[in-house]
Amino acid sequence: MGDSIVIENLSRYYGKFLALDNLSLRVPxxxxxxxxGPNGAxxxxxxxxxxxxxxxxxxxxxxDGIDVVAHPEQALSRxxxxxxxxxxxxxxxxxxTLNYFGQLRGMKGEPLNKRVKELIALVGLxxxxxxxxxxxxxxxxxxxxxxxxxxxxPPVLILDEPSLGLDPRGVVEFREIIKGAGKEKTVFFASHxxxxxxxxxxxxxxxxxxxxxxxxxxxxxxxxxQTLELAYLKLTGGV
Amino acid sequence: MSDFEKLGVVIKYEFxxxxxxxxxxxxxxxxxxxxxxxxxxxxxxxxxxFPDNVKVMAALLTVGPSMAALGAVFFAGDAIAGxxxxxxxxxxxxxxxxxxxLWSGKYLAGFIAIALLMIFTYIIIAISLLxxxxxxxxxxxxxxxxxxxxxxxxxxxxFFFSALSKGSMGATIMTxxxxxxxxxxxxxxxALTGNPYWYVLSAGGDSIALVxxxxxxxxxxxxxxxxxxxxxxxxxxxxxxxxxxxxMTIYFVGGFIASIFLAKRRQLS
Numbered sequence: 001m002g003d004s005i006v007i008e009n010l011s012r013y014y015g016k017f018l019a020l021d022n023l024s025l026r027v028p029x030x031x032x033x034x035x036x037g038p039n040g041a042x043x044x045x046x047x048x049x050x051x052x053x054x055x056x057x058x059x060x061x062x063x064d065g066i067d068v069v070a071h072p073e074q075a076l077s078r079x080x081x082x083x084x085x086x087x088x089x090x091x092x093x094x095x096x097t098l099n100y101f102g103q104l105r106g107m108k109g110e111p112l113n114k115r116v117k118e119l120i121a122l123v124g125l126x127x128x129x130x131x132x133x134x135x136x137x138x139x140x141x142x143x144x145x146x147x148x149x150x151x152x153x154p155p156v157l158i159l160d161e162p163s164l165g166l167d168p169r170g171v172v173e174f175r176e177i178i179k180g181a182g183k184e185k186t187v188f189f190a191s192h193x194x195x196x197x198x199x200x201x202x203x204x205x206x207x208x209x210x211x212x213x214x215x216x217x218x219x220x221x222x223x224x225x226q227t228l229e230l231a232y233l234k235l236t237g238g239v
Numbered sequence: 240m241s242d243f244e245k246l247g248v249v250i251k252y253e254f255x256x257x258x259x260x261x262x263x264x265x266x267x268x269x270x271x272x273x274x275x276x277x278x279x280x281x282x283x284x285x286x287x288x289f290p291d292n293v294k295v296m297a298a299l300l301t302v303g304p305s306m307a308a309l310g311a312v313f314f315a316g317d318a319i320a321g322x323x324x325x326x327x328x329x330x331x332x333x334x335x336x337x338x339x340x341l342w343s344g345k346y347l348a349g350f351i352a353i354a355l356l357m358i359f360t361y362i363i364i365a366i367s368l369l370x371x372x373x374x375x376x377x378x379x380x381x382x383x384x385x386x387x388x389x390x391x392x393x394x395x396x397x398f399f400f401s402a403l404s405k406g407s408m409g410a411t412i413m414t415x416x417x418x419x420x421x422x423x424x425x426x427x428x429x430a431l432t433g434n435p436y437w438y439v440l441s442a443g444g445d446s447i448a449l450v451x452x453x454x455x456x457x458x459x460x461x462x463x464x465x466x467x468x469x470x471x472x473x474x475x476x477x478x479x480x481x482x483x484x485x486x487m488t489i490y491f492v493g494g495f496i497a498s499i500f501l502a503k504r505r506q507l508s
Contacts, residue, residue, distance in 0.1 A: 014508060045508075048507065048508065051332075051333045052332065052333070053328070053329065053332055053333070053506065053507040053508075054506040054507065054508050055506060072335075073335040073336065073337065074335070076333055076334065076335040077335040079333070081333045083329045083333070084326065084329055085326075086329060086330050087325050087326040087327045087329065087330070088327060088330065089256055089327060091255075091256045091259040091260055092252070092255065092256065092259075096252065096255065099252075100248065100252040101330070101334055103248040103251075104245060104248055104249075104334045104335070104336050105240075105334060105335065106240035132259075145330070148330065
């Protein structure tokens with residue numbers, strides 16, 4: 001099996017601030033990898049580059065071997081992503097929204113309708129499927145965000161704090177959905193919730209100041225630092 | 240899936256957004272109210288009722304479509320800026336579609352919404368003229384075409400400000416100031432000083448009414464003009480419709496291309 005995500009010497013400046021400093025990382029196919037780091041470490045910047053939302057200052061990023069900067073459309077067709085708290089068009093309903101994004105990805109007719117129903121049930125939004133999203137809470141938007149991520153059954157999921165804003169039941173349901181999806185897909189997952197990362201991912205990458213500090217299995221990091229939390233704190237300078 | 244099909248999908252859902260928003264109906268209401276006011280106030284204030292010349296009344300009623308054309312500002316103000324401001328772009332831009340198709344789809348959806356408003360206001364004009372004069376001047380088609388062109392130019396101008404501005408409100412205000420204040424002042428100054436002003440966007444708006452005749456003809460329709468004011472009116476040299484159309488082309492093409500250029504450089508960080 002090859003690598004689903006390849007990041008090579010990625011750097012990104014915001015004005016004079018260096019958010020990513022020569023970051024290199026490979027995410028093997030069908031593995032679930034957590035991306036950890038304190039606020040401002042460069043996690044979201046990395047994921048935004050992978051999703052074609054921003055351009056790197058230098059370096060390369062590939063999804064399934066496709067250069068994200070040179071061929072964004074082809075690369076984006078391989079991913080499902082939630083970046084930050086997803087915001088939707090308030091005048092559309094979940095059904096409209098999923099139909100819109102599904103059609104942009106070439107889905108149509110009965111298969112699309114069936115998939116939309118399936119996903120709305122999966123994320124628990126059946127009662128709200130025909131309500132305008134303008135009325136939705138943050139957690140409900142997060143659920144809909146997950147549905148649109150899985151809509152086209154992409155081989156790669158890129159998730160940035162996907163359970164932010166969910167109630168405890170929602171967090172558990174969310175985790176189960178991602179764990180289920182992660183058996184067949186590559187999941188690259190940024191989070192501050194170490195417990196969540198431990199339950200979903202086999203391996204983690206810890207970054208700070210845009211640099212990769214560690215990239216290893218959770219088991220190995222726990223052997224070296226006793227717990228993942230201690231590993232995180234020591235590596236990011238908190239202990 | 241072809242780019243053309245993707246464009247069709249964007250138009251479909253962007254148009255759906257427009258018809259679900261209150262602003263479409265508010266603009267339609269304002270346009271119809273403007274026409275109603277003309278229909279009520281003209282016979283009330285003029286001795287002898289409506290003007291004798293149907294073209295004068297037709298020109299006066301173009302206030303409705305002119306208002307509808309300005310609706311472009313409210314449809315397009317958030318077209319580009321809104322994706323960044325409200326962060327909906329985080330979802331939209333992760334779809335495999337070229338940005339130029341997204342912006343073009345938004346543009347076309349906005350244009351279709353305005354065209355529908357225009358059609359509605361022109362139907363009201365035609366019905367009113369038929370009821371009052373039992374005829375509709377053939378120039379109404381030319382006026383309709385120019386009104387659509389003016390709407391397209393205003394839409395492009397709004398897109399430009401939407402690509403430039405951080406927020407939707409800023410884009411809307413900047414466009415309104417540009418179209419109503421800056422262009423209005425520029426047009427008045429240029430006209431009063433005897434200079435050509437066909438390239439000012441508001442001159443395109445004037446052309447919607449000028450298809451029915453020049454300023455002088457309009458004023459004579461009110462029974463001899465406005466006394467001393469007619470000297471001032473003589474100084475106005477209205478641009479030909481062809482020149483006004485060229486002026487609108489500059490805003491229509493230039494505004495859209497500039498907005499695409501600016502939007503392409505924007506990143507969702």
